[in-house]
Amino acid sequence: MTDSRKFVSQSSRLANLTANPARYWVPESSWQQLCELVKLPSFSELLSDFQTNSQSWKEYFESNSPHLHPLPNKWNDTLNDFQKLLLLRCSRPDKVMESIQLFVENHLGKKFIDPSPWDLQLPYMQSNPSTPLIVILSPGANPTEEIFKLGAHMGMRKRITNISFGQSQGPIAERAIQEAVIVGNWVILQNCHLASTWMPNLERVVAKLATGDSAVHTKFRLWLTSNPMKHFPISILQNSVKITFETPKGLFTSESCLFLIGIRANLLGTYTKMEESIFTGNLTGFNGKLWKKILFAVSFFHAIVQERRKFGSLGWNYPYEFNESDLSISIQVNNA
Amino acid sequence: MESAFQYKKELQSLEDQILALLSSGNIMNDEKLVDTLTACRKTVEVITNRIAEAVKTGEEINEARIRYQSVAHHAAILYFCIADLFQIDHMYHFSLSWFLQVFVGALSKVKYKCSIFLIIQSDMVEDTDMRVKLINDLMTDLVYRNVSSAIFEKHKLLFSFLICVRLLGDEVNPDEWRFLLNGHQSDVNLYILLCLFCRDQT
Numbered sequence: 001m002t003d004s005r006k007f008v009s010q011s012s013r014l015a016n017l018t019a020n021p022a023r024y025w026v027p028e029s030s031w032q033q034l035c036e037l038v039k040l041p042s043f044s045e046l047l048s049d050f051q052t053n054s055q056s057w058k059e060y061f062e063s064n065s066p067h068l069h070p071l072p073n074k075w076n077d078t079l080n081d082f083q084k085l086l087l088l089r090c091s092r093p094d095k096v097m098e099s100i101q102l103f104v105e106n107h108l109g110k111k112f113i114d115p116s117p118w119d120l121q122l123p124y125m126q127s128n129p130s131t132p133l134i135v136i137l138s139p140g141a142n143p144t145e146e147i148f149k150l151g152a153h154m155g156m157r158k159r160i161t162n163i164s165f166g167q168s169q170g171p172i173a174e175r176a177i178q179e180a181v182i183v184g185n186w187v188i189l190q191n192c193h194l195a196s197t198w199m200p201n202l203e204r205v206v207a208k209l210a211t212g213d214s215a216v217h218t219k220f221r222l223w224l225t226s227n228p229m230k231h232f233p234i235s236i237l238q239n240s241v242k243i244t245f246e247t248p249k250g251l252f253t254s255e256s257c258l259f260l261i262g263i264r265a266n267l268l269g270t271y272t273k274m275e276e277s278i279f280t281g282n283l284t285g286f287n288g289k290l291w292k293k294i295l296f297a298v299s300f301f302h303a304i305v306q307e308r309r310k311f312g313s314l315g316w317n318y319p320y321e322f323n324e325s326d327l328s329i330s331i332q333v334n335n336a
Numbered sequence: 337m338e339s340a341f342q343y344k345k346e347l348q349s350l351e352d353q354i355l356a357l358l359s360s361g362n363i364m365n366d367e368k369l370v371d372t373l374t375a376c377r378k379t380v381e382v383i384t385n386r387i388a389e390a391v392k393t394g395e396e397i398n399e400a401r402i403r404y405q406s407v408a409h410h411a412a413i414l415y416f417c418i419a420d421l422f423q424i425d426h427m428y429h430f431s432l433s434w435f436l437q438v439f440v441g442a443l444s445k446v447k448y449k450c451s452i453f454l455i456i457q458s459d460m461v462e463d464t465d466m467r468v469k470l471i472n473d474l475m476t477d478l479v480y481r482n483v484s485s486a487i488f489e490k491h492k493l494l495f496s497f498l499i500c501v502r503l504l505g506d507e508v509n510p511d512e513w514r515f516l517l518n519g520h521q522s523d524v525n526l527y528i529l530l531c532l533f534c535r536d537q538t
Contacts, residue, residue, distance in 0.1 A: 040511055082501075082508050086516050097493070104496045107504065111477070112496040115484040123485065136427050138488065228427045238431035242486035 021051050025058050033090035042083055066092050067099035120150045123241045130209040131240050132222040138246040156186050164190040170198040177205055184217030192226035203233040259307055266303035294334055302327045343383045350376055403464045410472045411439055413502050414479050442475040
């Protein structure tokens with residue numbers, strides 16, 4: 001697959017005959033892809049239009065959000081939404097995912113890009129004693145607490161057997177399930193990925209639950225947690241309710257994204273305001289390169305602390321007002 | 337449909353009976369034969385009417401079936417989107433019986449919704465079209481909600497984009513679809529879609 005892809009992308013490079021008319025604002029890679037794109041019938045006039053109306057195309061290429069603005073000239077009307085994605089993919093690959101999101105929103109609806117918040121109750125409602133619930137984990141995530149919370153909510157607080165796979169827990173787990181089936185308890189088998197050799201046994205146990213040969217208590221539930229793994233029995237996967245459980249995304253939640261954007265803006269502000277003499281002017285021993293590093297570290301730290309103010313006194317005794325003079329003093333101290 | 341065949345069979349056996357009687361004796365003198373023939377004529381009339389009715393009912397059923405065909409089409413597209421997911425991650429195996437549960441769930445929800453709408457809307461044709469649309473929308477919604485909670489965050493948009501493009505069907509030109517996916521080394525998600533697409537083509 002990779003080879004054939006390489007082949008395709010290289011052959012396109014060879015076939016590219018038209019020279020890039022605007023190498024200052026169209027990266028060579030984009031231009032090559034545009035040349036490929038015009039081979040599709042709907043785009044056949046693109047290159048000529050590109051040359052005659054280069055100004056409006058330049059605006060499109062350099063826009064902060066090209067996927068939100070109408071396309072230059074007639075193209076906004078002649079291309080459908082999907083074709084606009086293609087154009088974007090050539091000109092601004094950085095915006096493709098965002099515009100795919102927009103595309104899905106327009107054609108299917110907003111709820112298809114905005115998955116409902118994580119909730120264990122809904123999957124639980126769909127499960128029954130003979131269909132296990134599988135919690136698929138991302139590394140480091142641990143849903144035990146959530147399951148116990150739900151258990152308490154369902155009046156099962158004292159009736160949960162929690163077994164974590166590690167060393168030869170297989171027989172114990174099997175016995176626990178046999179017991180729980182009769183009395184109607186919950187069994188949690190954690191980290192099934194650590195017990196891949198025992199999985200065939202689990203498959204057998206689950207199959208037995210489904211056949212209904214022996215009476216299964218209506219309150220019985222089997223919870224399995226596992227990292228994604230290749231040896232997980234397909235029959236269990238197909239006949240279970242699956243839920244993913246991921247660690248919080250940390251830096252990439254919308255709030256922290258705003259936080260980062262704030263820091264970036266703050267840094268830019270600091271650097272534009274900074275006098276040339278501070279930037280180069282080096283009074284004592286530091287050589288130029290080292291000084292710039294120190295300067296960046298100080299400015300970065302200042303930006304973080306300032307941005308932190310948005311969260312009030314959280315983490316501080318008092319919402320300290322860090323300002324420009326604090327920064328300049330810090331710089332002076334460092335330069336001394 | 338079955339009753340129509342039943343009638344035809346009955347008709348056939350009556351004919352056989354008459355033929356047997358005819359060949360067995362003197363036509364003019366046999367009173368029993370005359371009686372049977374008269375009885376027969378009446379029965380035949382009744383049966384012919386019934387057959388006509390059955391054919392008409394059959395046509396009506398067929399017509400209704402055709403109206404709901406788009407539901408089947410829609411369901412098939414959704415099912416294959418789900419069935420393809422296991423290629424992204426081994427943990428994403430979903431069975432047909434699981435999908436059918438979701439499908440039946442959508443139908444029962446629509447039943448409830450329609451019973452509310454019916455009070456306002458009584459026109460038969462519009463009602464069916466509306467029903468079909470409702471079923472399709474609810475099905476997509478339920479499938480997405482169920483599947484998206486079972487797949488990782490990074491695959492959720494990929495999944496809805498896949499549904500979206502496949503539902504658009506002919507509106508998306510296969511060459512253009514390929515172009516979007518091809519050679520986009522930097523993006524893993526599009527690369528996965530490309531793999532699915534290549535499989536579609538073969």
